[in-house]
Amino acid sequence: MTSFDLDNPIFELSSSTDKNAWTLRHAVEGVQIFGGIGSGKTSGSGRMLALKYLSAGFGGLVLTVKADEKQAWQEYCRITKRENDLVILEPRGEHSFNFLQYESSHSDKDGSSTENIVEVLKTVIRAGETKDSGKSDDAFWETALDMLIFNVIDLCKLAYDKVSVKEMYDIVQSIPKGKEQLKSATEEDKRKAFHKAMSAALGKVTRKIDAWNVHSRTPTGSVSLKIQKAMKKRCLTPCPKPVCWHLSINSSLII
């Protein structure tokens, strides 16, 4: 990895009485540019800083809603010969960013957190909501939404080791409406996303438990059978919460 000396000057700042350098340290500590609307913040100081930073090898993330900002940064990258480093994320563009996949693959290293993914997803949902969308502030619905997202993310992770909006959507659409529907699943139901995910999750958990069972030479017989029974019992137990199929794979708890 390239190392940077924070005291390296990027450009000179001088007045009639003084002369100073703007260093890497100043750059990473932060810059704010103040000025009236249309006073030249972007085309003056913004452009100069962008060109200096790009020339010095900086990376960064530019967020913009202004249509001409993309062209401006394309021009900056052309001038500083950084075109190959430029990745543009935009609707129907060449590149995309699966924030759920990113968050799920990173958080697991630190002992996972479905909570983090739930928060990311809720932030994205809220960002797309308008203030007058008529959404209820009722805590019941907030909690129900949290629980639904939480459980669907856990199910996706257990079944497929990854989370995607498409998979979550398909699972939510095919969740049984109650324990009767869950018990009397037809062949057609079993081909739907919810049942497919449940059976993939069950299979993976069972295989892991079997491997663990063999490895630890437990004398108590098939632990996976117990797990299967316990999961089945949990799934069919009437649950006061809106999502009745909460799948909690905490083996010590279930065993």
Ligand SMILES: Nc1ncnc2c1ncn2[C@@H]1O[C@H](COP(=O)(O)OP(=O)(O)OP(=O)(O)O)[C@@H](O)[C@H]1O
């Ligand atoms: N010193 C200058 N002389 C003449 N025109 C200028 C000067 N500085 C900026 N402009 C022009 O003024 C217009 C607005 O500049 P710019 O977009 O940089 O302002 P801004 O402060 O970033 O505006 P906003 O508040 O909308 O972000 C641009 O067309 C730019 O070319």
Ligand SMILES: [Mg+2]
């Ligand atoms: Mg501007």
